[in-house]
Amino acid sequence: MSTTTISVNKLTKTYNGQMAIEDISLNIQQGEIFGFLGHNGVGKTTTVNILTTLLDLSSGSAEVCGHDVVKDSMSVRRMIGYLPENVQFYDALTLHENLAFFARLSGISKPGDRIREVLQFLEFTGFEHQKLATFSKGMRQRVGIAQAILHKPEVLFLDEPTSGLDPQGVKTLRESIIRLNKELGMTIFMNTHLLSEVTKTCTSIGILSGGRLIYHDSLAKTLEAFPGRDSLEDIYLSIGKQF
Amino acid sequence: MRTLLVIAKHEFKSAGKERLSIALLVVFLGMVLVSSFIGWTTHHTVMSIYNETLHETGMKLLNPFLKASPLDSIKNTVIYIVLIGALLAVITGARSSVRDRKAFVVDLVFSRPVSSWSYVFGKLLGVQAWIGLVLLVAAITSWVSIWVVTAQVLSPLNTLLLLAFFALAWFFLLPFSAAGLISGAYGRYESTALLIPILFWVVVTFVIPQLGTAAHPTALLNPVASGNTTTGMFFQVSRFVLQPISLTEHFKHTSGILLRLQDVEPLPVWQDLLSIGVISLLSLGALARVSRQAIRQGLYE
Numbered sequence: 001m002s003t004t005t006i007s008v009n010k011l012t013k014t015y016n017g018q019m020a021i022e023d024i025s026l027n028i029q030q031g032e033i034f035g036f037l038g039h040n041g042v043g044k045t046t047t048v049n050i051l052t053t054l055l056d057l058s059s060g061s062a063e064v065c066g067h068d069v070v071k072d073s074m075s076v077r078r079m080i081g082y083l084p085e086n087v088q089f090y091d092a093l094t095l096h097e098n099l100a101f102f103a104r105l106s107g108i109s110k111p112g113d114r115i116r117e118v119l120q121f122l123e124f125t126g127f128e129h130q131k132l133a134t135f136s137k138g139m140r141q142r143v144g145i146a147q148a149i150l151h152k153p154e155v156l157f158l159d160e161p162t163s164g165l166d167p168q169g170v171k172t173l174r175e176s177i178i179r180l181n182k183e184l185g186m187t188i189f190m191n192t193h194l195l196s197e198v199t200k201t202c203t204s205i206g207i208l209s210g211g212r213l214i215y216h217d218s219l220a221k222t223l224e225a226f227p228g229r230d231s232l233e234d235i236y237l238s239i240g241k242q243f
Numbered sequence: 244m245r246t247l248l249v250i251a252k253h254e255f256k257s258a259g260k261e262r263l264s265i266a267l268l269v270v271f272l273g274m275v276l277v278s279s280f281i282g283w284t285t286h287h288t289v290m291s292i293y294n295e296t297l298h299e300t301g302m303k304l305l306n307p308f309l310k311a312s313p314l315d316s317i318k319n320t321v322i323y324i325v326l327i328g329a330l331l332a333v334i335t336g337a338r339s340s341v342r343d344r345k346a347f348v349v350d351l352v353f354s355r356p357v358s359s360w361s362y363v364f365g366k367l368l369g370v371q372a373w374i375g376l377v378l379l380v381a382a383i384t385s386w387v388s389i390w391v392v393t394a395q396v397l398s399p400l401n402t403l404l405l406l407a408f409f410a411l412a413w414f415f416l417l418p419f420s421a422a423g424l425i426s427g428a429y430g431r432y433e434s435t436a437l438l439i440p441i442l443f444w445v446v447v448t449f450v451i452p453q454l455g456t457a458a459h460p461t462a463l464l465n466p467v468a469s470g471n472t473t474t475g476m477f478f479q480v481s482r483f484v485l486q487p488i489s490l491t492e493h494f495k496h497t498s499g500i501l502l503r504l505q506d507v508e509p510l511p512v513w514q515d516l517l518s519i520g521v522i523s524l525l526s527l528g529a530l531a532r533v534s535r536q537a538i539r540q541g542l543y544e
Contacts, residue, residue, distance in 0.1 A: 052354050054539065074356045082354035088347035092260050104249040105355040147351065 005030045005155055005187045006051065010060035013046050020046045021211045023060070028204070030154075033181050033188040035198035035219075037236065038208035044191040045085065047208070048157050051189070052082045065154050078106075081148030085160040085191075087140060089147075091133035098132055099147055106151035118146050122176055138169030145176055149186070156180060158190045162197055174201055195232045205232075207239055215239050246357045247365040254369020255376075257342065258335050267331040268377055274323040275381045279388030282316025286392060312503035313393045314401055314408075317385045321466035321498045324412045325448055325491045332374055332416040333440035336423020339366050340538065341436050344427070349539050359535040363424060367530060370420045375413055382409040408501040414519055415494040419444060421526035428533045432543050452492050454481045467499050467506050493518045 006028040013020045021043035028034045038044050049055035051062055053073040061068065067075040089098045096115060103111030119125050124142050127135070135143065141161060148156055158177070162170045178201060180186045192198060198205060198219070205222060207215040217225070219232075226235045258264055293306050343349050352362065382405060389405075390396055397405065423440040430436025486492075493515035499507035 049350075052350075054350055054353055054535075056536075074358075077354060077356045080354065082351070084347070084350050086347065087351070089351075090257070090342075090346055090348065092257070101249070101253050102351060102355065105246055105352065105357055107245070107356070 003030045004028070005032075005065055006034075006189060007063045008047075008051070008060070009062070011047070011050065011057055011062055012059045013043070013050060013055070014058045019211055021208075024208075024213045025060075026206055026213060026216050028187065028189065030187055031181065031185055032204050033177070033190065033202045035202035035205045036189065036191045036208065037193065037195070037198060037205055039193060042208045043211045044208055045159055048082075048159050048189065048191055052080060052157050053077055078151075079154045081151070081153035081156045081186075083141070083144040083148045083156070083158045083161055085163055087144035089132045089140070089143060091131065094129050094131055095135075095143060096128040098143065099150060102147045103150045108151060111150065114150055115146075118150055121149075121179075122146055138165050138172070141165060141169065141173055142176070145173070145180075149180065149184075152184075153186065155187045155189065158188065160191055160193070162192070162194060170197070177201055195236055199232050207236065244361075246355070247361040247368065250352075250357070250362060250365025251368035251372060254339055254366050255372045258339065258370055258373040261335065261338055261342075263338060264331065264335045264373075267327065267334060271323065271327045271331055271377065272381060272384060274327055275317075275320055275384050276388065278317050278319035278323060279385065279392055281319050282389075283392040286316060311505060312401065313389050313395065313397060314405060314502040315504055316389055316392050317405075318466045318499075318502055318504050320381070320385060321408075321495055321502070324415065324498075325494065328374075328378075328412060328416055329419045329444050329448060329491075330441070331377070332370070332419035333423040333426075333444050334437065335370050335373065336367075336420040337427040337430075337437050337440050338423075339370050340424050340427025341430070341433050341542065344538065344540065344542050345433065347541075353535055353539065359533065359538065360531060362535075362538065363428070363530050363533050366424055367417075367420060367527075370424070371413065371417060374416055374420065378409045378413055382406060404501050404503070408498055411494065411497055411501065411519075414523060415490065417523045418490065418526035419447075421523075421530045425529055425533060428538050429540075430542075431540070436542075448491050451485050451489050454478075454485055466495060467504055487518055488522065490519065490522055 004027045006026075008024055008026050011024040012022050024047065036044050036047065046055065050057050051064055051069060053069050053076050057070065061070070063069065064076045065079040067079065069076050090101075093101070099115045099118075100111045103114060108114055115128070116125075119128065122142055122145060124139075124146065127139070132140070132143065145161075148158075161173055161177070165173060174197065177188060177190070181188055190198075190202065202219055204218045205216070206213055215222075222235060223232070226238060290306075296302070343352070353359075386397060386402065386405060419440070422443045426439040426443075427436045430439060496507065496510065497512045497515040497519075498504075500512055
């Protein structure tokens with residue numbers, strides 16, 4: 001029996017009176033890869049920022065792994081890993097130094113073994129002593145995944161993880177995400193506007209439009225519910241037209 | 244507490260890699276050496292005049308250097324701490340906040356179980372630890388140079404006084420580091436984040452002492468505190484108002500006592516220490532109010 005890992009109830013966020021997201025409610029079960037779809041600027045990052053406790057909510061409530069994101073934010077942070085869009089690091093430090101810093105912040109006092117383990121899992125060895133300044137965008141995204149899973153989180157939040165990557169980079173990252181879900185059982189919440197990626201990676205989707213959640217279901221049911229539509233892109237556009 | 248120490252250690256390491264901080268460190272340590280050289284030339288000049296006078300007049304005059312403490316030869320270090328040390332502290336503090344905002348790593352840090360309190364105080368501890376290391380190197384440099392200049396090893400008491408002077412300098416620099424960190428957290432541009440604490444340094448170092456003492460601007464570069472130089476009503480009032488917050492004058496006065504400098508007003512040091520302590524506490528209070536949202540703001544350049 002699956003358990004709810006992320007629970008969002010009537011979540012609303014306003015910035016200086018402007019509504020960013022409105023009345024969002026959704027439940028994400030343990031082990032899902034949830035694709036959060038929507039155009040740029042519809043509130044996907046705002047939602048992730050609230051769920052990762054980086055941003056205060058205006059009204060409603062949200063829980064991650066049973067912990068309230070407002071009242072018990074420190075417990076939420078212990079359970080999650082986060083990869084922001086355009087992730088950056090300390091360029092003057094080496095890969096190992098960067099990862100060691102974030103590992104220690106997560107309570108791993110001697111992170112050497114864990115760093116090696118994570119880099120091996122991601123098939124990203126041989127760069128430990130290189131400065132991040134020399135890394136490509138694709139390499140940085142993999143470092144971003146590495147820092148996010150160092151402390152073995154239960155939930156991984158990824159904000160546009162494939163943004164700006166070349167096709168090989170996209171493929172490598174997609175494979176890593178699927179392995180994290182299948183082999184380590186992580187629940188993954190992924191913001192994206194690339195529908196092809198959702199089809200290849202996600203088990204369920206939610207569509208955000210104008211700050212409101214207009215659709216939420218499993219990917220399989222979504223594809224069944226729209227017969228005659230060739231692709232998720234068609235379905236997405238069809239749902240979008242209804243709202 | 245654990246995350247605070249992790250951030251402090253990281254900050255200490257990062258501060259040591261900052262080009263601007265390293266440049267100021269080199270200037271500061273260079274000036275400490277210059278201070279000893281100035282002490283040596285002063286010593287040499289006075290001794291020459293003394294010997295010449297003795298030779299010409301056949302009189303027996305008291306050698307003024309016999310009255311001076313060996314610590315007197317590094318008295319210019321007091322003003323270098325006020326000028327370069329404080330500038331080093333504000334810039335290192337500001338760069339510390341700006342570095343994370345510029346590298347966009349703040350969100351990664353705050354997605355960990357790290358409170359804003361641990362973050363800012365960890366950074367302050369790291370910056371102050373780095374400044375502590377700089378001051379320790381300066382203390383060793385001073386001790387050795389006094390030995391070379393005066394051709395005698397400092398007594399245990401004088402060594403303790405020297406260490407107490409550098410410990411006082413560490414406390415004196417704390418509000419400057421905090422001001423830099425606060426400005427680095429709130430500044431919308433990197434340039435303003437650096438310029439605002441420099442303005443703070445100018446006001447604390449030059450404007451407040453001048454309004455409080457009516458001393459000439461050049462007198463403020465004297466390592467000995469200026470005291471009150473006028474009986475005019477305006478300066479009497481401004482002295483009454485500004486004297487308690489005249490951080491640099493308090494530092495210079497207590498430093499003068501610790502280094503046993505001549506011409507220091509024989510006033511008790513508790514007022515100085517109270518003033519430095521209260522200002523340090525106020526700066527820590529202001530730092531504690533820095534919010535996570537402020538630190539998360541992007542920089543516009």
